[in-house]
Amino acid sequence: MKxxxxxxxxDTETGRCWKxxxxxxxxxxxxxxxxxxxxxxDLEDKPKLLYLEHIQYAEMHRKYYQRRTRQNNLLxxxxxxxxxxxxxxxEDVLLAEAGDxxxxxxxxRNDFLYLPGKKCAAFEIILNGSGLDGILQLYxxxxxxxxxxxxRRPFFDLLKRTGKLRSLREPIxxxxxxxxxxxxxxxxxxxxxxxxxxxIAQIRDELESRLHEKVNMGEIARKYSLCLPVLNRRFREAFxxxxxxxxxxxxxxxxxxxxxxxxxIKEAAGMVGxxxxxxxxxxxxxxxxxxxxxxxxxxxx
Numbered sequence: 001m002k003x004x005x006x007x008x009x010x011d012t013e014t015g016r017c018w019k020x021x022x023x024x025x026x027x028x029x030x031x032x033x034x035x036x037x038x039x040x041x042d043l044e045d046k047p048k049l050l051y052l053e054h055i056q057y058a059e060m061h062r063k064y065y066q067r068r069t070r071q072n073n074l075l076x077x078x079x080x081x082x083x084x085x086x087x088x089x090x091e092d093v094l095l096a097e098a099g100d101x102x103x104x105x106x107x108x109r110n111d112f113l114y115l116p117g118k119k120c121a122a123f124e125i126i127l128n129g130s131g132l133d134g135i136l137q138l139y140x141x142x143x144x145x146x147x148x149x150x151x152r153r154p155f156f157d158l159l160k161r162t163g164k165l166r167s168l169r170e171p172i173x174x175x176x177x178x179x180x181x182x183x184x185x186x187x188x189x190x191x192x193x194x195x196x197x198x199x200i201a202q203i204r205d206e207l208e209s210r211l212h213e214k215v216n217m218g219e220i221a222r223k224y225s226l227c228l229p230v231l232n233r234r235f236r237e238a239f240x241x242x243x244x245x246x247x248x249x250x251x252x253x254x255x256x257x258x259x260x261x262x263x264x265i266k267e268a269a270g271m272v273g274x275x276x277x278x279x280x281x282x283x284x285x286x287x288x289x290x291x292x293x294x295x296x297x298x299x300x301x
Contacts (some may be wrong), residue, residue, distance in 0.1 A: 001146055002095040002182075008087045010111050023128075024072050032058040032114075035244065037280040038162045051129030051176040055162050057081075059121045061201050064114040068104070075127045075136065076104035077113065077183060083120030086113040101190065102146045106132060116175045120147060127180045139188040146188035154186055199224050200238045203231070210277045212252055212273040217244050225269055247265040252287045255280065259296040270291070 031037070037056040040046075053074075055171065060083075068076075078087070079101045087094045087102050088111035090244045099188050104110035104157065114120050129135075136142045158179060165172045166176035203224060221231040235243045251272040258268035269280035269292075 001097065001100045001148075004086075004093040004095060006083055007088055007093045009086065010067075010113065011144055013067065013069070013111070013113060015065060023070065024068065024071040026066050026068050028186050029064050030066075031056070031268075032060045032064045033062060036159065036163075038159070038165070040162075040172075042174070043173065045171055045173045045244075047173050047177040049177070050127060050129035050164065050180045050184075051133055051173065052125065052126040052179040053125035053176075054093075054099055055159055056123070057121070057159055058124070059119065060114045061116065061119060063116055066112055067112045071104065071108060071110060072106055073130065073132055074106055075132055076110065077102060077125040077127070077187065078102045079123040079152070079155055081121040081123065082153075082295065083114075083118040083122075085120055085122060086115070087111065088113075089145060094146065096175060099148055099150050100146055101149045101187070103141065103187070105136075105142075113283055121155060123159070125155075125158070127183060128289045129180070135184060141182055141184070141191065144187070144191050147187060147194055149186065149190050157249050158182065159271060167296075196213075196234060197225075197238065203235065204239065204246065205221075205242060210251055211245075211251050212271065214273070215244075215247060248283070249287065252284055255284065255292070256288070256295065259292060262296075265292045265296065 014030070017025065017027050018030035019026045033191045035056055035058040037054070039054045040051070047224045055163055061157060066126075075077070078085070078096070079298055080096045080098050081096050084095055087096060087104075088109075089102070090108050094102065103111075106113075133142075160184040162176075162179060168175075203220060206220070217231070218228050221228045224231070226234075232242045235241075235246070239246055240250070255272045255274075256269045258271055263271070265281065272280070273282035281292050282294070284290075288295060292299075
């Protein structure tokens with residue numbers, strides 16, 4: 001995902017009004033040329049609180065633009081499978097790439113634009129219902145603008161299952177409500193993963209700022225509402241090592257920088273949190289394969 005400062009590429013885009021209802025008004029190109037679509041807007045027995053109203057998969061080759069000036073009680077979930085697409089959501093301008101999922105919120109003006117170049121394939125899922133605002137708040141999605149969902153299979157699976165609903169003899173309203181809840185939960189999990197990644201980055205920054213302190217990893221984990229095994233696993237996934245090893249290695253790397261500047265071993269050791277220079281020297285040798293004294297001599301030669 002790339003955030004852009006310039007929204008002028010949307011300023012010259014115009015188009016006919018291709019759809020206007022009480023909750024939705026769209027201008028632009030309408031639907032793209034190559035598309036699979038399942039629409040349940042005309043369903044008589046609609047769930048009141050939340051349901052999946054529309055799902056489509058489109059492959060775009062020509063310029064494609066939509067501007068939505070009224071989108072009440074509707075949440076559009078746009079997932080990019082391939083290529084890229086521009087979005088203008090209120091004040092934010094984004095360039096979404098494969099794996100990015102953009103939420104076009106209710107009560108907002110939402111624009112999106114595909115410019116010919118990289119062929120683009122995308123899903124759009126529209127959720128409707130009187131309880132949508134409350135559900136977005138309940139799942140902490142009301143402030144989410146976008147998230148990453150690397151696995152596209154849930155979207156293709158949902159497209160396949162909804163394509164069979166019209167052929168069922170039984171009422172399908174409860175199934176559409178269940179499909180909508182699946183989408184909400186998928187977004188919520190993606191948001192939680194993104195929040196977790198942000199927390200791990202904050203933990204890394206905190207460790208780097210506490211070189212001269214004794215750090216208790218259990219306390220760090222509790223501070224960020226994690227247990228130590230989960231912290232170790234997520235940190236390893238993000239940075240390739242445990243937080244404790246990262247902290248130790250970062251201290252030694254900073255110590256090496258200080259030796260390069262001409263500081264004495266005792267001074268460098270103290271500045272990166274080692275009370276005993278011998279402990280610093282022993283760990284430095286294990287990490288670099290050379291003593292601090294030899295390292296300092298080589299850097300000053």
